[in-house]
Amino acid sequence: MHVRHLSLIDFRSYPEAEVALAPGITTFVGLNGQGKTNLVEAVGYLATLGSHRVSNDAPLVRAGAEKAYIRAAVVRETHEQQLELEINPGRANRARLGRAASTRPRDILGTIRTVLFAPEDLALVKGDPSTRRQFLDDLLVARQPKWAGARSDYEKILKQRNALLKAARTGQDRGALDATLPVWDEHLATVGANLTYARLRLLRDLCPFIADAYDEVSAGQGDARLTYRSSLHVKLSDELGSGEVPPVEEIAAGMHETFDQMRRAEVERGVTLVGPHRDEVVLGLGDLPAKGYASHGESWSFALGMRLAAFQLLRTDLGTDPVLVLDDVFAELDAGRRARLAAMVGDAEQVLITAAVADDVPKALSGKRFDVVRGKVSAADGSSEGQTGPVVGNDEDAGDAIPPVPGDASVPGA
Numbered sequence: 001m002h003v004r005h006l007s008l009i010d011f012r013s014y015p016e017a018e019v020a021l022a023p024g025i026t027t028f029v030g031l032n033g034q035g036k037t038n039l040v041e042a043v044g045y046l047a048t049l050g051s052h053r054v055s056n057d058a059p060l061v062r063a064g065a066e067k068a069y070i071r072a073a074v075v076r077e078t079h080e081q082q083l084e085l086e087i088n089p090g091r092a093n094r095a096r097l098g099r100a101a102s103t104r105p106r107d108i109l110g111t112i113r114t115v116l117f118a119p120e121d122l123a124l125v126k127g128d129p130s131t132r133r134q135f136l137d138d139l140l141v142a143r144q145p146k147w148a149g150a151r152s153d154y155e156k157i158l159k160q161r162n163a164l165l166k167a168a169r170t171g172q173d174r175g176a177l178d179a180t181l182p183v184w185d186e187h188l189a190t191v192g193a194n195l196t197y198a199r200l201r202l203l204r205d206l207c208p209f210i211a212d213a214y215d216e217v218s219a220g221q222g223d224a225r226l227t228y229r230s231s232l233h234v235k236l237s238d239e240l241g242s243g244e245v246p247p248v249e250e251i252a253a254g255m256h257e258t259f260d261q262m263r264r265a266e267v268e269r270g271v272t273l274v275g276p277h278r279d280e281v282v283l284g285l286g287d288l289p290a291k292g293y294a295s296h297g298e299s300w301s302f303a304l305g306m307r308l309a310a311f312q313l314l315r316t317d318l319g320t321d322p323v324l325v326l327d328d329v330f331a332e333l334d335a336g337r338r339a340r341l342a343a344m345v346g347d348a349e350q351v352l353i354t355a356a357v358a359d360d361v362p363k364a365l366s367g368k369r370f371d372v373v374r375g376k377v378s379a380a381d382g383s384s385e386g387q388t389g390p391v392v393g394n395d396e397d398a399g400d401a402i403p404p405v406p407g408d409a410s411v412p413g414a
Ligand SMILES: Nc1ncnc2c1ncn2[C@@H]1O[C@H](COP(=O)(O)OP(=O)(O)OP(=O)(O)O)[C@@H](O)[C@H]1O
Pocket: 011, 012, 013, 014, 030, 031, 032, 033, 034, 035, 036, 037, 038, 039, 058, 059, 060, 061, 062, 063, 328, 354, 355, 356, 372
């Protein structure tokens, strides 16, 4: 799949932007702070409903504006779909698919898939376990959007269960704890076991791609591995750690057993200590853990390998390439790694690259280039493409890439 057109209103530094895109390689070049990452962040947001840089929406809306719009025309094989997202910090966001009435943002998940690699991804190797959990869960959703629901259900149940434990710890509600905790145990074990099972399956499918991707990026400098470290009792977590994927019922039973073992500690601390939110994915390089041992370059390559593996997995699964975004990746790589990365991604349907220094991007990936200067995006060959104006498209709507929905006064410019 690829994005044929991207349109922004009040997103980040852009009061307005219209960018006509094409399959193949596109490079956005410009000095620091000119708005390159803002563009690709918008594409990523449409795919994941989240930013790779911030966890809340407020910074995504241009300072002084109330809401932001991201619109894109997405082509999968010969089918084109128009997508629109309205970002309202502090209130519910709205989404629209084609000319249909607005819908929950979650309902547009899957329309566009992206794999985005950015400097922030170094945290996959060096950061907290939560970063690696999020990597897995995001990939789960990219693969099958239905997991977005399970994820949010789990969060809600966990919150309730934690509230109950906390109330019991402060001694307010001991009776309520005995009466209602088993109910929350059951909910958490049901959803949690499904989530754990899905993660294990995903990991099993992903690992071969990670080993290959790291091997290619680093030219055979080590074996990259991912191991699941579960918060379940020792016997079961050993099993999961060795790559086994037991049936969901067995994982759910294991969660109940572990709740029993941990009851006292949970009540003492007032938090849930068992479940996928406490699990870890351990990265290993050769015989050593990556965290705390890998060099800067190795860590960078490992993180890149994880993203490239995600790309390969989705490509295999979906039968179409996700849009690959490489934000600022080349500056950090040595010449050999740059060339090998270029060879690995050259055949992807669409690759969006940002770079402060054009020469950092290997010649093999030259493709189409846009210059980004103070929020103006212009084709480097001097044509007007990329600026506000007509879009050279393959449909009758050329000239108005993303037609506003008739009669919708809430769409600025409509
Ligand atoms: N909500 C916002 N409102 C206004 N401006 C914003 C907002 N969020 C970010 N910016 C501005 O956008 C600019 C950053 O843009 P971006 O991150 O895309 O830069 P970049 O071209 O990728 O730079 P670099 O090469 O350093 O990565 C900054 O100048 C920042 O102040």
